[in-house]
């Protein structure tokens with residue numbers, strides 16, 4: 001592309017002095033000279049250097065930006081563990097209603113009854129789904145929910161005069177689990193995965209003792225497998241005096257089918273931005289409410305919403321509360337979206353969502369195991385973890401496979417996680433995708449597998465169709481540079 005034909009780099013580059021793209025309504029207050037009412041120090045010497053552009057230019061600019069990155073509204077986004085499912089647009093419309101969007105977080109409770117009612121009703125729905133007795137909606141992410149839970153575990157043991165130092169975590173755990181445990185002041189104890197991809201119960205038994213404050217376990221686990229000995233595991237931890245925390249990031253697979261409280265968990269977080277279809281990615285916003293059994297409710301962060309005779313109020317945290325985890329309402333817009341989704345689907349709809357998520361994963365798995373290894377494949381739920389070791393032996397690591405997928409205009413799966421699978425490709429299609437899309441995605445992976453032998457350079461050089469080629473990912477993360485890349 002020559003300089004003359006390249007698109008303008010930024011909205012500022014499109015600016016032409018005097019061009020006006022909007023027509024503001026006539027002012028309904030008398031014109032006043034700013035210098036007459038404002039301190040001279042607060043006045044600009046020159047007008048603000050804003051871009052002067054037409055409305056279509058603004059639109060093209062932002063539409064152009066939106067297609068330079070991948071998102072779930074463009075094509076499949078099968079990022080395992082992250083549950084990148086479609087977010088119905090009506091949720092956004094509802095969260096944007098002025099009564100929700102224009103609330104001030106410090107408005108007194110009698111002015112925000114509707115908002116408090118949404119929160120109370122969402123809590124009620126989450127209680128039904130999980131079997132837990134009380135929720136806080138404050139934590140702004142799953143990981144923040146984990147930290148909240150760990151701090152509650154601490155306070156629970158402290159109030160009994162127990163000095164326990166460790167929390168057990170499987171070796172397949174998501175990275176936020178050990179991070180939350182350590183931030184909460186505990187040490188982690190690692191428990192191995194057995195040959196079936198589940199918690200190795202003999203190893204777990206050998207690690208239990210008076211030092212164990214609890215266990216954090218993902219159900220279904222990060223291999224996409226249901227921990228079928230879950231009651232035995234929760235029983236072992238309870239017998240040792242510990243509490244069971246369920247990482248509920250995979251609740252997508254369980255709704256209407258199994259409830260955390262019935263399996264013996266004492267605390268669980270829910271990633272509303274995964275399971276209940278609120279947009280996420282790019283670092284937020286999210287929402288990670290945690291639910292607890294009655295014995296832990298006194299430790300929840302305050303304030304909580306309470307209802308009495310149809311009127312709603314904030315109840316401060318009790319004397320055992322760990323204190324606030326977030327200002328004000330938490331990420332309120334996410335709560336509205338999640339509640340809208342839950343209401344729209346209803347109990348049957350949510351159950352069929354989980355069943356379809358499981359069906360889609362199992363269908364896609366069946367299309368791919370002819371060319372990819374599946375080390376732990378027995379009883380997969382909503383996601384599965386392939387190994388690219390056969391491709392690696394032929395000279396192509398999983399990273400190259402993931403990069404080539406970008407050239408097809410789809411997002412890559414999660415790679416190199418969980419750590420217990422070599423050359424891992426963790427795929428979660430979600431219930432949003434049709435059979436046709438799953439077939440197309442499998443066909444891409446088959447083509448890529450053929451390229452491993454016929455044209456390995458095409459894989460090593462990928463991606464070539466994206467706005468940027470291969471980045472130094474660590475550097476790109478640490479030194480974010482969003483300037484337009486001139487080709």
Ligand SMILES: *Cc1c(COP(=O)(O)O)cnc(C)c1O
Pocket residue numbers: 081082141142143144174176177218222247249250271286288
């Ligand atoms: C996403 C995820 C988390 C962390 O949740 P965030 O909302 O991203 O903080 C924890 N555990 C598992 C298994 C996850 O997939």
